[in-house]
Amino acid sequence: MNARTFLVRGLLAGLIAGIVAFVVAFTVGEPPIDTAIGIEEASAAEAPAEPAADEAHTHTHAEEGHTHSHSDEEGGITRTNQKTWGLATATIAIGVALGGIIALVAAAVAGRLGRLSVVASTALVTALGFVAYALVPFLKYPAAPPAVGSGDTIEERTAYYFAFALISIVAMVAAVVLGRRLAAERSAWTGVVVAGVGYVVVVAVAALAMPAVNELGDFPADVLWEFRISSILTLAALWATLGMALTWLLGRVETTPRAVA
Amino acid sequence: MSHSVAAPLSGATAIPAVEIPTVDLRELAPWALFAGLLAVLVVFFVSTDQGAVSLFAGSAIHEWVHDGRHLLGYPCH
Numbered sequence: 001m002n003a004r005t006f007l008v009r010g011l012l013a014g015l016i017a018g019i020v021a022f023v024v025a026f027t028v029g030e031p032p033i034d035t036a037i038g039i040e041e042a043s044a045a046e047a048p049a050e051p052a053a054d055e056a057h058t059h060t061h062a063e064e065g066h067t068h069s070h071s072d073e074e075g076g077i078t079r080t081n082q083k084t085w086g087l088a089t090a091t092i093a094i095g096v097a098l099g100g101i102i103a104l105v106a107a108a109v110a111g112r113l114g115r116l117s118v119v120a121s122t123a124l125v126t127a128l129g130f131v132a133y134a135l136v137p138f139l140k141y142p143a144a145p146p147a148v149g150s151g152d153t154i155e156e157r158t159a160y161y162f163a164f165a166l167i168s169i170v171a172m173v174a175a176v177v178l179g180r181r182l183a184a185e186r187s188a189w190t191g192v193v194v195a196g197v198g199y200v201v202v203v204a205v206a207a208l209a210m211p212a213v214n215e216l217g218d219f220p221a222d223v224l225w226e227f228r229i230s231s232i233l234t235l236a237a238l239w240a241t242l243g244m245a246l247t248w249l250l251g252r253v254e255t256t257p258r259a260v261a
Numbered sequence: 262m263s264h265s266v267a268a269p270l271s272g273a274t275a276i277p278a279v280e281i282p283t284v285d286l287r288e289l290a291p292w293a294l295f296a297g298l299l300a301v302l303v304v305f306f307v308s309t310d311q312g313a314v315s316l317f318a319g320s321a322i323h324e325w326v327h328d329g330r331h332l333l334g335y336p337c338h
Contacts, residue, residue, distance in 0.1 A: 090329020
């Protein structure tokens with residue numbers, strides 16, 4: 001097993017994960033997005049005199065005598081393209097990128113986490129990756145549907161999101177390194193508990209210290225709930241498929257008898 | 262990779278020690294660096310370009326990945 005063994009399988013697993021995430025996102029995520037865009041357009045139509053926010057923000061423009069509409073073509077992109085090919089591009093690109101990274105991390109930790117097999121340590125890497133880069137950032141800065149969020153605060157919100165995600169990832173890596181050392185020197189129990197509690201404490205303190213984002217206004221709660229559930233389902237589908245596909249592909253290598261030279 | 266049973270099976274309590282393959286970190290480092298840089302670029306274009314930061318002018322990338330940006334949890338607009 002070398003870097004190539006892992007990377008090739010990670011990219012393939014990421015491709016599969018991206019496709020599955022697209023199917024989930026299209027099925028459960030597009031209905032609340034369509035509803036939210038309808039709300040956005042209705043509120044834009046009510047306030048046609050509202051000045052355009054800034055040139056980079058295209059969603060609430062009411063310039064040039066017509067109200068901006070998502071169903072219009074924007075830069076040649078129709079709403080139909082946006083929710084099919086555009087959405088698939090996003091999920092597959094993210095899937096392949098994450099698949100490659102997770103595979104290389106799995107390669108680095110294989111054989112180095114106690115007595116965990118390659119498949120077991122890879123499964124652990126994927127699960128911890130989901131917690132660190134999807135679940136925990138979502139809990140602090142949950143996904144916002146169209147019509148929620150001001151174009152004036154996109155810079156701060158983006159900075160908060162990635163800063164918090166970075167803290168979470170660094171804390172997770174540190175927790176695993178610490179836990180591994182404690183497991184070797186003390187006991188597996190000590191290592192796992194200290195690492196787990198340590199990670200939770202660090203991200204909890206960061207979450208309390210960092211600014212809250214609340215720009216919901218009077219957005220309907222049921223649509224928001226439906227959208228956020230579909231968002232975390234999409235992320236869960238992406239990571240779960242990545243973990244299952246990558247461990248399956250690596251397991252085939254692990255159990256394939258090697259030709260003895 | 263190789264499975265080698267190191268412990269003798271004669272002992273009733275012996276657990277067969279399975280050798281778990283490792284990857285040389287020095288061999289892994291350049292792959293990790295290159296793939297890491299590519300992944301950051303991909304995540305940037307899907308998550309952020311023509312939103313908080315615009316590397317390219319216009320809104321075509323933003324609009325193309327719009328729904329994915331929302332559903333994958335990135336701040337979109």
